[in-house]
Amino acid sequence: MELAPRSLTPCLNLGIVAHVDAGKTSLTERLLHAAGVIDELGTVDDGSTQTDTLDLERQRGITIRASVVSFELGSPDRPVTVNLVDTPGHSDFIAEVERSLAVLDGAVLVVSAVEGVQAQTRVLMRVLTRLGIPTLLYINKIDRSGAREKSLLADIRERLTDKAIPLGTVTGAGTSTAAYVPFGKDDERHRARLADLLSEHDDALLRDWLDNADGVSTRRLERAVAQQARAGLVHPLVHGSAVTGAGLDEVARAITTYLPVRRPDVEGPLAGSVFKVERGPSGEKLALVRLTRGRLGVRDKVRFGDVADRVTAIRVHDRGTLVRSTSVAAGRLAEVVGLESARVGDPIGDGAVERSEPQFSPPTLETVVEPVREADRGPMYTALTRLAETDPLINLRHDDARGETHVSLYGEVQKEVIAATLATEHGVPVRFRDTTVMCVERVVGVGAALEVISVAPNPYLATVGLRVAAGAPGAGVTFGLDVELGSMPPAFFRAVEETVHETLAQGLRGWPVLDCAVVMTASGYYARQGHAHQRFSKAMSSTAADFRGLTPLVLMAALRQAGTVVEEPMHRFDLDLPAAALGPALRLLAHLRAVTRTTQVHGAAAHLGGLVPAAHVHELQQRVPDLTGGEGDLACEFEGYAPVTGDEPPFRSRTGPDPLDRRTYVLEVRR
Structure with a gap:
């Protein structure tokens, strides 16, 4: 099947986010039903919704993994393809929310008319603002007893955003006949409120309104609302009920009017990103890809930095289902098979921008996972490795010496989800040890160290000098050169840089080192050589392995001189x-x-x-x-x-060879 004609229609990648139980998934069901994607409305209580497909999601009545469904809104002559991403509402899955938000054009933030602005609602609004995502506010449950309108609007302006613009009012709030009524075009109070808020970002509108308010048309005000909403400067607000369907037409119209609908560029060089990775029923890797430009076809080679994989199959999200296709064009979300090197967040294509580390909230807890049955230790690690592909932030870490497997967490509910997933999908029941907090280390001074080739006690055929200092806050670990780039083969420099990042995952007290600037100050190697009339000899020539083995010793010596402080x-x-x-x-x-x-x-x-x-x-x-x-x-x-306050900072047990114990480290690395 080929979906090229529809892929040229304007498109919108839309996210619906909310505090747990605000009605996010129910609103999604309503939109799908109105678009003709489903014939019957599902309910969260019955576990029959279109987007909550995991057994655990249906059992608990919460969204755990982001899911995608595509449908059309708008008129038949001007359709808009909406790629809707249903995201979790529970705070333990905030990373899944942020991964999804990173690929969105706009979002709908659902607020309950009964419970109002809840704490998690404020967290989500901060995330949306930080990522610069235009947001529409939808007040749900106007039919429920206790539903509020005016007092809730005051709460929203005080505790959520002062840029909310209500586009209508509610009649019969708190009853089964509750309805949403849009403001009329001649409503002067509404026009005045619009002009007051919009003029903060539009000097010409302010000037014309002050000169002659009657001369400013309602159409001009509506255009200004749309322009500023698409830029994220204001937030249009509509009311409704996902249960009764009240206000559904208005929220559907608001989505295509006030959020940035784009006409995709299908002719430009391929550009996109991987926003999710899963495994199919046969174990195949599935990369969920958002294309922003160009077209991707089966058998095409896709580039991820220095790596390229060939596409073997494509399934495009279309009208509520996945449709097999020979290609996918910009503006669509697709499930791509064959991209074995893909990771969450990877840019793809020759026209893609360089990968930048996503600003996800890091997990701050850690626990040890153990199989209930000792025979399952191997299968457990394999299953956790698969989970780490779909959620790299669990930071899977294995300690060979102790036989312990560590995972990072956001909260206790996530621990339950991991246990249920391992048991139901992989047949491996597990238990957890007590959860501990993940600290970090920061460099407090400047340190330097040097090991020279063939000079004791250096056991490697390599010269490495490193200088360590504190980096700029939020800069992460950076690596620079204070030596000639041509003084060594590029592979040796690459080996040093990669090893620096790997080594700083465990600082002087075992915690990851943040915001650290590392500079290579000395380098040296032995060129390829061998005995007379004999082939290349590793014993006489430097290899990348020499630099990988020596770098941790030099780096930790420099780090010990600089010193670190543990932070919680x-x-x-x-x-x-x-x-x-x-x-x-x-x-x-x-x-x-x-x-x-x-x-x-x-x-x-x-x-x-x-x-x-x-x-x-x-x-x-x-x-x-x-x-x-x-x-x-x-x-x-x-x-x-x-x-961390107190006399003795916490220590984290190390995994792998310990470069702080030189003799043992060299023996283990050689083995």
């Missing part, structure tokens, strides 16, 4: 609670070493915000329900790192 992860917390529980909550936060930055009281309700060590987040989550009589709403989001 801190989470930003947002806690909504009854004002009566404010005192006990503040005492609990102080006990958990939290720093409270904001305290707000609104009548019988209160809000607390600040920082709490990641080590105490789980305890805080467990105690909030009892502390607040079940009325507390807590969201935590990674904020950064702070130095």
